[in-house]
Amino acid sequence: MNILLEVLNLKKKPLKKLSVSLKSKSYEIYFGYDILENSNYILEKYIKDKSIIIVYDQILEKNLKFLSGSLSNITNNLESIGVKSGEKSKSLEMYSFLNEKIIEKGVDRKSILVAFGGGVIGDLVGFVASTMLRGIDFIQIPTTLLAQVDSSIGGKTGVNSIYGKNLIGSFHQPLAVLSDVNILKSLSKKELISGYAEIIKHALIKDKIFFKWLTGFGEDIIYGNDELRVEAIYKACNIKREIVQEDELENGPRALLNLGHTFGHAIESYVNYDGSLLHGEAVSVGIILAYKLALKIGSTSSREFDIVLNHFKKVGLPTSIKQLTDKIDNKNKLWQLMQNDKKFSNGKLSFIIPEKIGQVKIRNDISSEVVLSLLKEEIEK
Ligand SMILES: NC(=O)c1ccc[n+]([C@@H]2O[C@H](COP(=O)([O-])OP(=O)(O)OC[C@H]3O[C@@H](n4cnc5c(N)ncnc54)[C@H](O)[C@@H]3O)[C@@H](O)[C@H]2O)c1
Structure with missing residues (x-):
């Protein structure tokens, strides 16, 4: 058990963990409260001193500061890009926009993308990560109930075609998934x-x-x-x-x-x-x-x-x-x-x-x- 679990246990804030073991990659899903503010403790082993680009749903502008504040304890190289959510954003146009934006910000093969949003952001960012520089890592921080119970795990990523949903995509498993129930409070x-x-x-x-x-x-x-x-x-x-x-x-x-x-x-x-x-x-x-x-x-x-x-x-x-x-x-x-x-x-x-x-x-x-x-x-x- 790491220090965070002990601290949270002391505060009576349970943190649960599941391990997903796959051929391509194995990773952990963390569940609980106050995870956003403490994400540096959980993510330190994955991202210390690497360059991080958070792609976030613009609706989460206020929450972003908690996440960035926490991650800035473990990296000096932190960028963020806001994206409008909604199913229309799961498009090749948005995929292309995001690729160019990330390259403009500066990305290398060790960079890590963080998908901070619902299933749309997770699917989109995961797909971008799977092709950026022929594949870089990404972390899922799902912010809707749907994304926490489904889309953030399993590695299906992609965008929609005019002919149907999710027709363009890839399998690309995340490095870790952080599910904080506090963030669900603002959902309708x-x-x-x-x-x-x-x-x-x-x-x-x-x-x-x-x-x-x-x-x-x-x-x-x-x-x-x-x-x-x-x-x-x-x-x-x-x-x-x-x-x-x-x-x-x-x-x-x-x-x-x-x-x-x-x-x-x-x-x-x-x-x-x-x-x-x-x-x-x-x-x-x-x-x-x-x-x-x-x-x-x-x-x-x-x-x-x-x-x-x-x-x-x-x-x-x-x-x-x-x-x-x-x-x-x-x-x-x-x-x-x-x-x-x-x-x-x-x-x-x-x-x-x-x-x-x-x-x-x-x-x-x-x-x-x-x-x-x-x-x-x-x-x-
Ligand atoms: N990859 C998979 O395995 C998988 C599985 C199931 C669903 N999906 C995909 O997930 C998508 C649906 O996900 P979704 O329902 O999360 O959609 P979404 O990402 O569009 O989010 C729904 C709405 O909630 C808003 N929102 C996000 N977080 C919020 C928060 N904390 N507080 C208030 N508002 C918030 C968003 O701005 C958006 O308006 C679909 O595209 C679906 O195909 C993928």
């Missing part, structure tokens, strides 16, 4: 609910007991019980960690983490990432559609579906396309966008289909007629 309720969708996704994929726990504490997690938040983030990350360790490059079981995403990505793409809906909201509706598809093909029971649906409704997660947006009115267009998703290969679309709570399966045998009939019911009802 809508953002928190969106992040909660990815927590519940992890439970539905692999852990029935975790799901049951969430049905008891979901609202407390969303509305700000810090201890429960740390616990939920830790549990969700642990599930993702186990799956990614088994299949880093998504040749098999890692695809399970895409539960709800074939529908969700198409929904986001349909509205052209216009900011009217959040990623987690689209995933939430996507998970419910995956359940409805599972009901249609008889792979889950209506009892299991009702339990899931009731929990989604109770915590305020959107459960239908109509509830989310009135911009989606053409089932064929939505189906076309689903086929642009990465999960389409050899003429077959892969779906992650729920069986029981805590158990899902990859299925490549679902006919387009069944999917289209579901989309028809969903959009034209």
Whole structure:
């Protein structure tokens, strides 16, 4: 245990840690409170005296000083670049802008980028790091619930194409991940609910007991019980960690983490990432559609579906396309966008289909007629 853990324990501020062990790289995820101000203690072993460039979401201007203040204790070479967030920033234009800006600031092969923001900043900066000077290290400091439970770990980085989400990218694992729940306090309720969708996704994929726990504490997690938040983030990350360790490059079981995403990505793409809906909201509706598809093909029971649906409704997660947006009115267009998703290969679309709570399966045998009939019911009802 390092000095920081002892200090924080003395102050009764728990700090949890998970280790991700992969072929390409192994790294730690740190969870807890007051991590930003103490980041120098945690990060010293990675970045002492190296040149650091923090790429931050402009909305975090005020928080940046805590992070910079702390890191300036361990390096004299600290730069920062503010970026406007939102899904539109996950673009080749922003990727190109950021590359030039970083080179202008001065970068060498030992420089480290720090992604300080939500999933958009993390995905974008990770992708820049993976190609800058043929690959430099980066650290994730996720600032949304969604990024803390999902996007900051596992090493998927990238930007969107006009043809679909995340179509341009790479696998590039971070050097470390620092998740501080204090920073979540400024998130809107809508953002928190969106992040909660990815927590519940992890439970539905692999852990029935975790799901049951969430049905008891979901609202407390969303509305700000810090201890429960740390616990939920830790549990969700642990599930993702186990799956990614088994299949880093998504040749098999890692695809399970895409539960709800074939529908969700198409929904986001349909509205052209216009900011009217959040990623987690689209995933939430996507998970419910995956359940409805599972009901249609008889792979889950209506009892299991009702339990899931009731929990989604109770915590305020959107459960239908109509509830989310009135911009989606053409089932064929939505189906076309689903086929642009990465999960389409050899003429077959892969779906992650729920069986029981805590158990899902990859299925490549679902006919387009069944999917289209579901989309028809969903959009034209
Ligand atoms: N790489 C992966 O494995 C993976 C997994 C899941 C999702 N994702 C990606 O993550 C993205 C969604 O992430 P997101 O929901 O964090 O989006 P985001 O980064 O756009 O953040 C959402 C909003 O919250 C604001 N924000 C960020 N931190 C804040 C804070 N502490 N207080 C107040 N506001 C804050 C942002 O400015 C933005 O308006 C999507 O692009 C999705 O594809 C990636």
